[in-house]
Amino acid sequence: MNFEEMVSKLERFWEDEGCTRLFPYDQEVGAGTLSPYTFLRVLGRKPWKAVYVQPSRRPADGRYGENPNRLYMHHQLQVIVKPPTTDIQDTYLRSLYLLGLKPAEHDIRFVEDNWETPVLGAAGVGWEVWLDGMEVTQFTYFQQAGGQEVPVVAVEITYGLERLAMFVQEKKNVYELEWHDGVTYGDLRQQVERENSIYSFEQADIEALVTMFDLCEKESQRMIDKKLITPAYEYLLKCSHTFNVLDARGTVGISQRMAYLARVRRLAYGCANLYLENENHE
Amino acid sequence: MSDLLIEILTEELPARFVDNARAQLVEHVTTHLDESFVGHGDVRGFSTPRRLVVLAQNVKEQTDARTTEVKGPAKASSYDAEGNPTPALLGFCRGQGVDPADTYAVDVAGKSYVYVRKTVAGQKSSELVEAFLPRLPHEITFPKMMHWEESGFQFARPIRGLLALLGVEVLHWEIAGVQSSNTTFGLRVGKPKPITVTSPEDYMRRLREAFVIVDPAERRHLIEKQADKLLKPLGFKLGDNMGDLLNEVVNLVEYPSVFLGDLPKTATELPESVVRSVLQQQMHSFLVYDQNENVVPHFLSVRNGLTDFIDTVRRGNESVANARLLDAAFFIQEDMRVPLEAYVGRLDTLIFMDKLGTMATKTLRLERLAACATVYASVRPEEETTLAAAVHLSKADLATSMVKEYTSLQGEIGGVYLSRAGGSPDIVSAIREQYMPRSPSEDIPATKVGRLLGVIDKVDTLTGILGTGFNPSGSEDPYGLRRAGNGIVRTIVESRESMDLETLVKKAVEGYQATGSLPHPEDLQQRVLDYLKGRITQYFKEKQLTKEYAPLENLPVVELGSIPERMQALHEAADDAVLVTLADSHRRIQNITKGLPAATSLPADLLLTDPEELVLRRAAEAAAPRILLFLAARKYPEAIRTCEELAVPVTAFFDRILVMATDERVRSARLLLLCYLKYILGLVCDYSKLT
Secondary structure (H helix, E strand, O other): OOHHHHHHHHHHHHHHOOOEEEOOOOOOOOOHHHOHHHHOOOOOOOOEEEEEEEEEEOHHHOOOOOOOOOOOEEEEEEEEEEOOOOOHHHHHHHHHHOOOOOHHHOOEEEEEOOEEEHHHOEEEEEEEEEEOOEEEEEEEEEEEEOOEEOOOOOEEEEEEHHHHHHHHHOOOOHHHOEEEOOEEHHHHHHHHHHHHHHHHHHHOOHHHHHHHHHHHHHHHHHHHHOOOHHHHHHHHHHHHHHHHHHHHHOOOOHHHHHHHHHHHHHHHHHHHHHHHHHHHHO | OEEEEEEEEEOOOOHHHHHHHHHHHHHHHHHHHHHOOOOOOOEEEEEEOOEEEEEEEEEOOEOOOEEEEEEEEEHHHOEOOOOOEOHHHHHHHHHHOOOHHHOEEEEEOOEEEEEEEEEEOOOEHHHHHHHHHHHHHHHOOOOOOEOOOOOOOOEOOOEEEEEEEEOOEEOOOEEOOEEEOOEEOOOOOOOOOOEEOOOHHHHHHHHHHOOOOOOHHHHHHHHHHHHHHHHHHHOOEEOOOOHHHHHHHHOOOOOEEEEEEEOOOHHHHOOHHHHHHHHHHHHOOEEEEOOOOOEEEEEEEEEEOOOOOHHHHHHHHHHHHHHHHHHHHHHHHHHOOOOHHHHHOOHHHOEOOOOOOEHHHHHHHHHHHHHOHHHHEOOOHHHHHHHHHHHHHOOHHHHOHHHHHOHHHOOHHHHHHHHHOOOOHHHHHHHHHOOOOOOOOOOOOOOHHHHHHHHHHHHHHHHHHHHOOOOOOOOOOOOOHHHHHHHHHHHHHHHOOOEOHHHHHHHHHHHHHHHOOOOOOOOHHHHHHHHHHHHHHHHHHHOOOHHHHHHHOOOOHHHHHHHHHHHHHHHHHOOOHHHHHHHHHHHHHHHHOOOOOOOOOOOOHHHOOOHHHHHHHHHHHHHHHHHHHHHHOOOHHHHHHHHHOOHHHHHHHHHHOOOOOOOHHHHHHHHHHHHHHHHHHHOOOOHHHOO
């Protein structure tokens, strides 16, 4: 089963479970959680069911396209079910069936792993799912978002698509994955990985990025003041990614680092409060 | 009579919570049965990662009829002046369904109250059990809880099923939107199929058929047996101290199947601590050793499920282990391109703790503390040199890729890198041992310099955290305060090495003042010492030595290292008849000199004239220098025997002498003599606390 087939099977599965299938958010994010489809929609009381692929950039994890497991950008399949159904774990296991992974033929385990994104004031309780020892999914019950306890819990299921594909295709090197028949992951991604690694480790213009961060922060705050959530949040995402590049570049001192994170968090809280305010008005 | 079975079915509970939750469930069920007067036999707990189960045997169908007394209003307010029942009494009687004429009075703490005696008819046990069932899940607490449905009920993980059977009777209860039923689920293998159970025995049988072994002791035994069967023929074995990991694995599986996996050759070339970390911490698998205690390129792991397709599971685990070990090998190779010293310069990019600066400033503070080690510890010159070198490099490994990836290997990796680069073995050991003891079951550092480094590092951490204004309370230990405190106490007590903690803490406070400021420096030295005092008390309590520690509790914290020997000496002296007299004397001295400071010199001879006080003065004068000498030489049995010589003269003194004489000068001389005795006895221990 090639990569794209695997992804469409999973997407189709969750569509049949009532999830709205969305396209990846068109901005750089560090994880599917940062997409407004998750971060904003888990706030408040409104039900929400969605599935989407989210390319996720972690500049510091880049390895010039040379490491078989580590990537500047990987792909997550994000599922949000709010409120969770009582058989959500079994539903997840059924989704693995589709990929030919049957519990009786493997060791599938839910191992405690609680997740936290301080930059968003978000935290959850859950597991990493082990498939014969390999973590292939993060399974989380949101408990807090935007710094507050969530009134209605959402389940977030994040499939690590490369990991899962490597398991299904029995490949030890991510670049050897079949994306499309005859087209490998390496064909599509290796050069991009190399270039982005060079950029974020060696070439990124620090001064320009620092200025960009300041500008985006200002614009996000201005939009928070105007009560325009979407542009405010989109500029927050730009801040977050700019910071990640600066961080990978290795120039952010330790106290600066805390300060940057606090600045992004302030914007996140601002957006979260606006979103909740809006919902209360409805 | 029939058995009572209760099951709470959940999504996978964190392994570390399971044992404790099971014990809580047993305790609460027992209490509820007893408080409802339901007769029962043994109450046993079972558990798997997905269920908490309790089985109470021989539960009586009905409670016996019993009489009970109910307390009413005070007698004074129960009758008016004419002796007629007041509304208060009438109301009480109505509530209890009795006639006022059937009440009687009982004195409670000097006051008279109206009582009635009532007969409570036998009740059906099933109804009493149903009454307490919904309370059970509320009563179980976990270190971390969550909510998942609209009622906001909190548990460790979502509850997905409830079951209670009293014999064949299905009991009804409900919690967090879950209704009880007579069904449960087995091991996750195929599509989940509910299993209907008809009785407690049937539950055990049906679950076993569905590949769930509910008894953790049995799973443990099975794992041990299967491991033995795989390893013995090959001449291999598991390492020592596998208990914690085994407990964890027992709580990760419902049905264990052990398998042996192969490791790449790299595994035997990597430091053992690294392989252990990858396998044991990340993969919950066991390292395997040959008879000479060498790691062999295999690992033992436990699958949750049957042996069908176990080769697939094995191959999967092997490739994960392989990828991780290769990763580790790569990190080590990259890290070692520069010497450990080079990482010291990168410590200013690592924060020590919020508000407490970076690891670079921590290193500076530790270097200051090491430089004055002779002030608070007895250190030989060569140890001083080793300590200085070790302190300088102690935190360097925190900046390596390997420790960033495997934080639990801090200290270990610094030691490995330095040793591979040909560093001095003494420095290597000290760096390796600095974080010991990391858990109650781990030993303290084996080398003197390792212990010194460990203690000053922990004192620095403790001082810093308390200096941020953090107030330690409750069961959480978010900053590792308790671990640091316990580490200091254990290192000193178990090594029996003297260390002047008062001075060390004072220096640590000064260190923070020199390298930056603390938000809450007020009374910091005292607060740190008080915290340590609390840890010392706790340490002896956990060793079940509270009684033995009581006479030593008031010794200055400087004497911590001598406490085991003093305890031993007191234990040996316990049969001395005179010790009882001495304890009594010490108590009398303390009572009469209450509020007066201990005196370090004797009163002038002139003022003491009665024979008994002269005898006591002379005895004290003769004993004191010997006691001081024995203490200096840590000869505690001799010091105690010398104190015992004072018991008879003190008794004679109290029998014949009126301390509170009318002549004020005489009175103060006598008190001063007793204050001196208080001082000299107190140097050894507080005999009055002997029981």
